[in-house]
């Protein structure tokens with residue numbers, strides 16, 4: 001089994017700030033979706049192809065995966081996607097005050113690393129400080145989506161987001177799915193694996209109030 005990257009390692013303390021949005025997207029005024037821990041990038045590339053009304057930003061702590069995702073874009077003619085390397089928490093922190101207010105319309109956490117041992121819980125991506133930073137960056141009415149096949153991790157993430165008081169549990173209305181970042185319900189690599197193995201998926205949506 002692949003070893004997870006420890007996001008608390010000092011090597012991830014520094015990030016390369018993102019370029020201004022106007023330099024990375026053809027039309028930076030479109031609603032922006034952030035996929036945190038975007039892995040291979042395939043999910044986001046598919047989304048960017050299918051849904052030109054949104055911009056997509058993938059954050060990933062494995063530099064090799066980010067470089068590979070960028071390489072995949074070389075042969076593609078899409079101008080609504082960008083991948084950034086680093087600890088998502090620091091990348092998001094850096095975007096606060098730099099991104100136009102209300103541009104980040106949704107954020108997804110798809111099958112984050114579980115970090116099963118209690119002494120490693122702090123390495124789990126969803127932490128109170130990250131949720132606070134997302135709430136500072138995100139438009140009112142924006143959404144956070146979480147998915148996991150690990151029930152205990154799902155409950156940990158749910159508890160952390162629910163405690164923030166900035167988000168309420170929500171179910172998309174049909175019209176909202178059509179206009180969401182993922183209108184045709186594309187699936188991530190991990191999600192396809194989980195479905196193929198008939199494992200259960202735990203998922204929830206939150207709306208910023």
Ligand SMILES: C[S@@+](CC[C@H](N)C(=O)[O-])C[C@H]1O[C@@H](n2cnc3c(N)ncnc32)[C@H](O)[C@@H]1O
Pocket residue numbers: 005007036037038039040059060061062065086087088089109110111112113125188189190191
């Ligand atoms: C289990 S994989 C899931 C990948 C993809 N979302 C999917 O559903 O197929 C979790 C990903 O999150 C990344 N990750 C973990 N902690 C992170 C952090 N603090 N910042 C950015 N990415 C992180 C990992 O490197 C890994 O690629």
